Amino acid sequence: MDDHHNAGEDRRGFLKCMAWAGTGALWTVSGGLASSISLDQAAARPMVAKSFSFVQLSDSHVGFAKPANPDAAATYREAVAKVIAMPVKPDFIIHTGDITQLSRDQEFDDADQIVKAAGLAVFHVPGEHDMLDEGAGKAYLDRYGKGSKGAGWYSFDHHGVHFVALVNVVNLKPGGMGSLGPEQLAWLEKDLAGRSSSTPIVVFAHMPLWTVYADWGWGTDDAAQALTHLKRFGSVTVLNGHIHQITRKVEGNVAFHTARSTAFPQPVGGQGPSPGPLKVPTEQLHSMLGITTASFVRGTEPIALIDATLAA
Amino acid sequence: MFEHTLRAGALALVMTASAAGVVALGSVPASAAAPAAAGPTVKIDNFVFGPAALTVTPGTTVTWINQDDIPHTIVAGDKSFKSKVLDTDERFSFTFTRPGEYDYFCSLHPHMTGKVIVKAA
Secondary structure, X not given: OOHHHHHOOOHHHHHHHHHHXXXXXXXXXXXXXXXXXXXXXXXXOOOOOOOEEEEEEOOOOEOOOEOOEOOHHHHHHHHHHHHHOOOOOOOEEEEOOOOEOOOOHHHHHHHHHHHHOOOOEEEEOOOHHHOOOOOOOHHHHHHHOOOOEOOOEEEEEEOOEEEEEOOXXXXXXXXXXXXXXXXXXXXXXHHHOOOOOOOOEEEEOOOOOOOOEHHHOEOEOOHHHHHHHXXXXXXXXXXXXXXXXXXXXXXOOEEEEEOOOOOOOOOOOOOOOOOOOOOOXXXXXXXXXXXXXEEEOOOOOOOEEEEEEOOO | OHHHHXXXXXXXXXXXXXXXXXXXXXXXXXXXXXXXXXOOEEEEEXXXXXXXXXXXOOOEEEEEEEXXXXXXXXXXXXXXXXXXXXXXXXXXXXXXXXXEEEEEEOOOOOOOEEEEEXXXX
């Protein structure tokens, strides 16, 4: 993907690239993933070695069977088929929540079976639809919460990129939007402390971490505090779902992006009576559902995000 | 409860309210499976509680009906009542015995808020 880019690499780019290589080594020393690349390896193949891609799936709502999409499991299966068909195999999948419609065991089972076909690791965060069991999230945490903190937040590193999974769908306040809460914010601050500002950061959570449309609750009340901790980093990518459509915003070094759902579209904020499922003519549905591919190329600008519909 | 009602005033109402209170105690929290009560209903339509503010007398059973394609909940701000998740067409009922203003919201979509005002007729 980036061969031609390497060929045209100038000195400045090379220095940037060496900076990456240097930080890569640092992570190895500080006990990063075993697969992290060492300085020696990076120097030998400076640009190609650590480029990778991953896929974002969102709002699969397995179990949903209303007029807006009579079979959300089927369209989720189509989305996963698109991942399987990718010419370059992504390293893993991030699912930004609302895996299921009603948090039922059968729905979680079905969703797991469907995504398993991709043969890739899947990193989850819960949507509000995944916390509806009697235990208020126990079903989700039993399945996906191993090694996570609180309501399911965690972080991990992959080839020098730091990934932070946040939960903003619990303990919501009347009249408010999404919420991270003081405990998670304190954890985030600690999690980021001591990391070099040149570390690329990917944050993912279900509800948007910026206010897309407050009247419909499309935002996170205390997101500004999270962003304070992220400000010093040179490249921050924020991936969200929840609103079933693509929106983008860039603020300083932070690029915000919401993904399409694989289940059903929702109206643009404020355009329509409610944020409920949008019924479109059957032949249009696939063009309004989709997946997002994130490509990380060393030495270039922020992570490239490419959205593809299920129609293509 | 009794003391609270007394403060509200009329003796006749004390009798009515406490009688209803005794009945209600047996059924609180009223379950979603209970047959539709004869009392007032609050409909959830397009992520809105309608009516947003409902005034009832003590002892009234209020029933919420979710008419959306998306699940909702009814949770009191003071946690005095809380429904399970209501899928499409599911209901939740609660009997209000004590006068007061009860703010509630949907814990999944917290921008959805409503109020039940309980006061003597």
